[in-house]
Each structure stands twice: as C-alpha cells, then as structure tokens.
Amino acid sequence: MTALDTATAPAARTSAGSRLASRVFLIRELGILIALLLLIAGTALTNPRFLSAQSVKDLLLGSTILAVLAVGQTIVVITRNVDLSVGSVLGLSAFATGSLFLASPGLAIPIVLVVGLALGAACGAVNGALIAAARAPALVVTLGTLYVFRGIGYSWATGRQINAADMPVGFLRLGTETVLGVPVLTLFAAAVLVGAGYYLRSYRSGRELYAIGSDPAAARLSGIPVGKRVFAAFVASGALAGLAGVLYAARFGTLDANAGLGAELNVVAAVVVGGVAIFGGSGSVYGAVIGAVLLTTIGSALPVLGIDPFWQRAAVGALILAAIGLDRALALRVGRRLRGRSSHG
Amino acid sequence: MAEWKARLRSALTSWDAVVLLAFILVAVIGALTIDGVASPRFWRFVTLEAIPIVLIALPLTLVVITGEIDLSVASMLGLTCVVLGQLWIWGVSSLPLLIGICLLLGGALGAVNGLFVTRFGLPSLAVTIGTLALYRGLAYVVLGDRAVADYPQSWTTGAIRPIPGTTIPWMILVVAGLAVAFGVVLYATPIGRGLYAMGNSAEAARFSGISVARTKFWLFVATGAMSALAGVFWTLRFASARADNGTGLELAIVAAVLLGGVSIFGGRGGLVGVIAAVALLVTLRNALQLAYVPANTLTIVTGSLLILSVVGPNVAGMLRERLRRRRARVGIADPTPTAAT
Numbered sequence: 006m007t008a009l010d011t012a013t014a015p016a017a018r019t020s021a022g023s024r025l026a027s028r029v030f031l032i033r034e035l036g037i038l039i040a041l042l043l044l045i046a047g048t049a050l051t052n053p054r055f056l057s058a059q060s061v062k063d064l065l066l067g068s069t070i071l072a073v074l075a076v077g078q079t080i081v082v083i084t085r086n087v088d089l090s091v092g093s094v095l096g097l098s099a100f101a102t103g104s105l106f107l108a109s110p111g112l113a114i115p116i117v118l119v120v121g122l123a124l125g126a127a128c129g130a131v132n133g134a135l136i137a138a139a140r141a142p143a144l145v146v147t148l149g150t151l152y153v154f155r156g157i158g159y160s161w162a163t164g165r166q167i168n169a170a171d172m173p174v175g176f177l178r179l180g181t182e183t184v185l186g187v188p189v190l191t192l193f194a195a196a197v198l199v200g201a202g203y204y205l206r207s208y209r210s211g212r213e214l215y216a217i218g219s220d221p222a223a224a225r226l227s228g229i230p231v232g233k234r235v236f237a238a239f240v241a242s243g244a245l246a247g248l249a250g251v252l253y254a255a256r257f258g259t260l261d262a263n264a265g266l267g268a269e270l271n272v273v274a275a276v277v278v279g280g281v282a283i284f285g286g287s288g289s290v291y292g293a294v295i296g297a298v299l300l301t302t303i304g305s306a307l308p309v310l311g312i313d314p315f316w317q318r319a320a321v322g323a324l325i326l327a328a329i330g331l332d333r334a335l336a337l338r339v340g341r342r343l344r345g346r347s348s349h350g
Numbered sequence: 351m352a353e354w355k356a357r358l359r360s361a362l363t364s365w366d367a368v369v370l371l372a373f374i375l376v377a378v379i380g381a382l383t384i385d386g387v388a389s390p391r392f393w394r395f396v397t398l399e400a401i402p403i404v405l406i407a408l409p410l411t412l413v414v415i416t417g418e419i420d421l422s423v424a425s426m427l428g429l430t431c432v433v434l435g436q437l438w439i440w441g442v443s444s445l446p447l448l449i450g451i452c453l454l455l456g457g458a459l460g461a462v463n464g465l466f467v468t469r470f471g472l473p474s475l476a477v478t479i480g481t482l483a484l485y486r487g488l489a490y491v492v493l494g495d496r497a498v499a500d501y502p503q504s505w506t507t508g509a510i511r512p513i514p515g516t517t518i519p520w521m522i523l524v525v526a527g528l529a530v531a532f533g534v535v536l537y538a539t540p541i542g543r544g545l546y547a548m549g550n551s552a553e554a555a556r557f558s559g560i561s562v563a564r565t566k567f568w569l570f571v572a573t574g575a576m577s578a579l580a581g582v583f584w585t586l587r588f589a590s591a592r593a594d595n596g597t598g599l600e601l602a603i604v605a606a607v608l609l610g611g612v613s614i615f616g617g618r619g620g621l622v623g624v625i626a627a628v629a630l631l632v633t634l635r636n637a638l639q640l641a642y643v644p645a646n647t648l649t650i651v652t653g654s655l656l657i658l659s660v661v662g663p664n665v666a667g668m669l670r671e672r673l674r675r676r677r678a679r680v681g682i683a684d685p686t687p688t689a690a691t
Contacts, residue, residue: 142614145656145657149655262646267597319490322484
C-alpha cells in the first residue's frame with residue numbers, strides 16, 4: 006500500500022459515489038417523466054383527441070400557474086424550509102393586478118408584471134426576515150402569513166369582484182394567445198424554469214442552497230451566509246408567487262379575494278411528487294415542474310379514461326405516497342451502495 | 351416551600367398561562383363591551399364550535415410533541431362523515447354500531463399514516479399531505495357531490511343536547527373526559543414523558559429504551575380515531591354528511607396547537623396551552639363577529655398571533671442573550687481595578 010494508493014482511493018470512491026448519486030437522481034426525474042408520458046400515451050390511445058392542439062394547450066395552460074409556484078417552492082424546500090403562504094400571495098397579487106387595471110386601464114403590461122413580482126417579493130421578504138433574522142420555524146411563520154396575507158386580501162377586496170370586462174383586452178389576450186401552439190403564459194413559466202434551473206445548478210449561491218438544506222449547521226461552519234441565502238430563497242418564492250398571481254389574472258379575468266385559496270398544499274404535493282426531498286438538500290426544479298404537470302394532467306386524463314372524476318384527488322394522494330416511497334427506497338439503496346463501497350475500499 | 355414557590359412562578363410565567371390569561375381577558379372584555387357575549391347562547395355556540403377542534407387537537411398535540419405532524423386530520427374527519435352517511439343510506443340504523451365502525455375506520459386511516467411514518471421511515475409532513483389528498487379524494491369517491499341529511503332527529507338533537515339546567519352541550523363532558531385521559535397519559539405516565547424525549551432526540555429516546563416507532567404508530571392511530579369521533583359529531587351537529595365537511599380545518603387546528611405553545615420541532619408544549627388556544631381563537635372569532643368586526647380582521651389576528659408565538663420568545667431570548675453578554679463584558683472589565691488596589 007503506497008502513499009499514492011491511500012491518497013487516491015477515497016477520492017475515487019467519492020467521485021464514484023457522487024456519480025452514482027447523480028445517476029439515481031437522474032433516474033428519479035426520468036421516472037416521473039416516464040410516468041407522465043405513460044399517462045399521456047395511455048389516455049391518448051383511449052381517445053386520440055386528448056392530444057389535439059386544443060387539449061394540449063389546455064393542459065399546458067392548466068399546469069402553468071402550479072408550475073411557477075412549484076419552482077419557487079422548490080427553491081425554498083431545497084434549503085430545508087417550506088413556504089405555505091404562496092396561495093395567499095398569489096391571491097393578493099392577482100387582486101392587485103385587477104385593481105391596477107381598474108385604476109389606470111392603459112397601464113403597460115410589463116409594469117403590471119413588475120408590480121406583481123415586487124409585491125410578491127415584499128411578502129416573501131416578510132417571511133424571510135421572520136425566518137432568517139428571528140430564527141422562527143418556516144412552517145409556523147408561513148402558516149401565520151398564509152392567514153395574514155389572505156386576511157389583507159379580504160380586507161382590501163371587501164367582497165368586490167373584478168371582472169374580465171374591467172381589464173384591457175391586450176392583457177387578457179396573454180391568457181389565450183399561443184406561439185407555435187404553446188400558450189404565452191406557459192412561455193413565462195418555461196423562462197422561470199430554465200432561469201431557476203440554471204441558477205441552482207451553475208451558480209455558487211445556488212449550490213449553497215443545497216448545502217444549507219443538507220446540513221444547515223455544517224453550511225454555517227463552512228462559511229455560507231445561511232441567513233442571507235434563506236432570506237433570498239423566500240424572496241424568490243414570494244416573487245414567483247406574485248408573478249403567478251399576474252398570470253392568474255390574465256388567465257381567468259374574473260378575480261376576487263379567493264384566488265389561489267388552498268393552493269399551498271397542491272404546490273408542496275407537486276414538489277414532493279417531482280422528487281424534491283421535503284427535508285431539503287436534493288431535487289431539482291425540473292422534477293418539481295414535471296410533478297406539477299403530472300398532477301394537472303391526471304385531472305384531465307381521468308374523465309377521458311372513463312374514470313369517475315371524483316377519483317382525481319385520491320389518485321393525487323396515492324401518487325404522492327408512491328413518490329415519497331420511491332424516493333426513500335432509492336435513498337436507502339444509494340446509502341447501502343456507498344457504505345458497501347467504503348467498507349470494501 | 352421555596353421549590354413550591356419556584357414551581358408556581360414558572361407555571362405563572364409559562365406560555366400556557368399567557369394563553370390562558372389571553373383567553374380570560376378576551377372573555378371578560380368581550381362580555382363587558384360586546385352585547386351578547388355574556389349570554390349563555392354565545393357560550394353554547396363557542397362550545398359547539400370548539401368541540402371538534404379540541405377532539406382533534408388533543409392527540410395532535412401529542413403527535414407534534416414527538417416531532418411529527420398530521421395534516422390529514424380534516425380529511426379523515428371528512429371521510430368518516432361520508433362513510434357514516436353512506437352506511438346510514440345502506441340501512442345501518444344503530445348509532446352505537448355506526449360510531450364503532452367510524453372509530454375503527456379512523457383508527458385504520460391513522461394506522462396507514464403511522465405505518466408509512468414508522469415502518470418506512472418517511473417524513474410525516476409529506477406522508478400526511480399525501481393522505482390529506484387521498485382520504486379527501488376517497489370521501490368524494492364514496493359520496494360524490496351528494497349530501498346525506500336525513501338522520502333521525504333524535505340523533506341530531508341528541509348530539510347537541512345541553513346539560514340539564516345549562517346551555518352547554520353535554521358533549522363537552524365527553525371532551526373533558528378525553529382531555530383528562532390525554533392529560534394523564536402525557537403528564538403522568540412514562541409513555542407521556544417519553545414523548546418529550548422523542549421530540550428532543552429520537553435517537554437518544556431509542557437508546558434509553560423507549561420504543562419510538564411503536565409509540566408514534568399508536569399516536570397516529572389515536573389521531574385517526576379522534577378525527578373520526580369529531581367527524582361523527584360534525585355530521586350529527588350539522589345533520590349533513592358531505593365529502594367537503596371540514597375542508598381546510600387541518601391548518602386551523604395546527605395553528606391552534608402551535609399557538610398553544612407546542613414547538614413544531616417537538617419536545618416542548620402541553621395540553622393546557624393548546625386547549626386554552628382553541629378557546630381563545632374560537633371565542634375571539636365569535637365575539638368579533640358579534641361586534642360586527644369583519645371576519646378577515648380575525649384571519650389577520652390569527653396569523654399574527656401565530657407568528658408572534660414563535661417570533662416573540664426567540665426575539666426575547668436574543669435580546670436577553672445580548673444583555674447578558676454586555677453585562678458579562680462589564681463584569682470582566684470590573685475586577686481588574688479591584689485586583690490592582
């Protein structure tokens with residue numbers, strides 16, 4: 006046994022280990038993608054019209070808002086936190102969008118988008134400050150702001166409803182127009198997805214989010230500004246929920262204070278189905294978005310398959326359980342393989 | 351004697367006492383300033399509203415103390431409601447039998463949660479978000495969007511019949527009995543003390559001989575059974591079994607448990623604070639309604655209280671720490687001159 010051997014052996018082991026781990030997570034995302042494709046293929050075989058341009062457009066449009074929320078939620082969940090307030094932030098931002106157009110009908114659409122993003126980011130900053138500075142658990146704080154933001158939305162709306170007729174046609178067209186068969190709203194979601202995916206994968210601060218989620222104490226010791234990163238993650242999640250609110254307004258046109266009510270658990274479900282570990286440290290926005298699309302597709306596929314639509318929620322629940330069970334099995338397997346290697350090495 | 355005094359002082363300054371005091375303040379101020387809060391009718395409604403929440407909050411408190419959570423409680427309640435309704439349609443007309451079946455069903459639903467969490471080692475937050483969707487979905491599968499509402503009147507009035515001579519529903523006695531039972535388990539048995547150990551460190555609890563997995567499993571079963579009991583009460587009180595009964599109730603109950611001083615990380619909190627928190631929230635909501643304060647204000651108040659309950663102690667702790675450090679610095683600076691003289 007030479008010095009060279011002892012020096013290279015652990016390095017080789019860890020690189021083989023991380024290769025194995027990354028392959029498993031690739032398999033995990035491929036798995037959910039294959040599940041989605043199987044569902045679509047099976048449904049399309051039963052009724053070819055399921056793949057008609059209109060139906061595909063509806064599917065994409067239906068998943069868009071959930072997908073945007075899922076990207077934001079992933080960024081937070083990766084850091085071993087959770088943001089339950091997203092549904093309320095969406096509602097607030099959607100109503101703000103409507104009110105803005107009511108106040109000044111000629112407003113440019115980019116300005117509205119920026120206002121929605123900023124409003125969401127402000128809500129996210131409240132969450133982030135309470136969690137990062139006061140070191141309060143995210144679940145409790147965002148459960149609290151879920152009520153507070155929704156309550157503010159109710160007080161603001163005071164039972165009013167904003168109708169499609171109150172909004173500029175150009176804005177509503179965003180919700181119906183398509184580019185090469187893809188709805189414009191979905192392009193927004195795609196841009197968000199690619200941006201967040203690139204950031205989490207290739208930026209130092211993006212990688213640090215994973216480190217924080219894997220082991221917050223170790224991350225702090227290795228010099229990562231944990232508080233700052235967690236704060237930023239919540240601001241990002243809030244901003245994306247704000248964006249989702251604007252998209253919601255464009256898609257539905259009719260708005261009251263109830264927009265996005267109860268969305269939070271759907272989003273967390275999509276993220277979990279997409280293979281993001283609920284206790285942080287692993288998963289990707291791509292998986293989460295595929296999860297969001299899968300959850301939405303189940304809803305439209307069941308009636309086509311001749312299954313009572315009342316089964317939809319039950320199917321979603323079973324899917325979540327299957328997904329986390331699969332994650333656990335994979336993690337155990339990776340762990341055993343890695344341990345096996347090190348004991349041989 | 352001194353020990354007794356110290357214990358009294360720590361009890362009075364505990365979070366339990368803070369919440370209890372807040373409830374009493376709200377009740378007294380409400381009774382003095384808002385028309386109707388002092389009436390027996392008001393307290394009848396408060397009790398009726400609090401009963402199902404307390405029923406579920408009792409076992410959920412124990413679950414959260416062990417560091418787990420159960421978000422599927424409202425879905426278990428809903429599923430029990432529709433199964434009760436469906437069985438009634440099918441001609442099961444014995445109430446004790448129906449209640450028995452419902453409790454067994456609830457226990458089974460809870461056992462599924464417990465199995466996933468303890469046997470497969472999955473995080474309870476994710477598992478119960480899954481069963482939240484699954485159980486609610488099954489409720490829709492059983493009854494669709496129909497409602498079953500033709501129960502015998504003796505059942506529906508029986509469920510909310512007042513204790514003779516008062517306006518308070520007799521169910522409160524059942525709830526009180528269960529609360530005492532849960533309290534005895536939590537405060538006076540090795541199992542109960544073990545729950546705190548588990549919440550602080552499952553590993554250490556396991557090494558000290560506590561069967562963590564088995565205890566947690568049975569806590570989930572108990573949560574399911576109590577949710578089912580709440581479901582039976584819910585069905586009879588509103589004389590209606592629908593698949594959407596109690597939708598969204600889970601977050602309200604979790605909020606009450608957390609406001610009651612139970613740490614979301616486990617290991618801290620108790621039943622007194624949680625019951626006081628339920629009483630506080632329900633009384634506040636009903637009193638404000640009587641005062642024509644819009645319901646959304648209450649939503650904001652609930653959320654703020656919840657945030658305050660976790661942020662307040664943390665910030666206070668940080669300030670105290672800073673103060674202590676400053677004092678320590680002064681303390682270190684002090685001895686030098688004295689040593690010189």
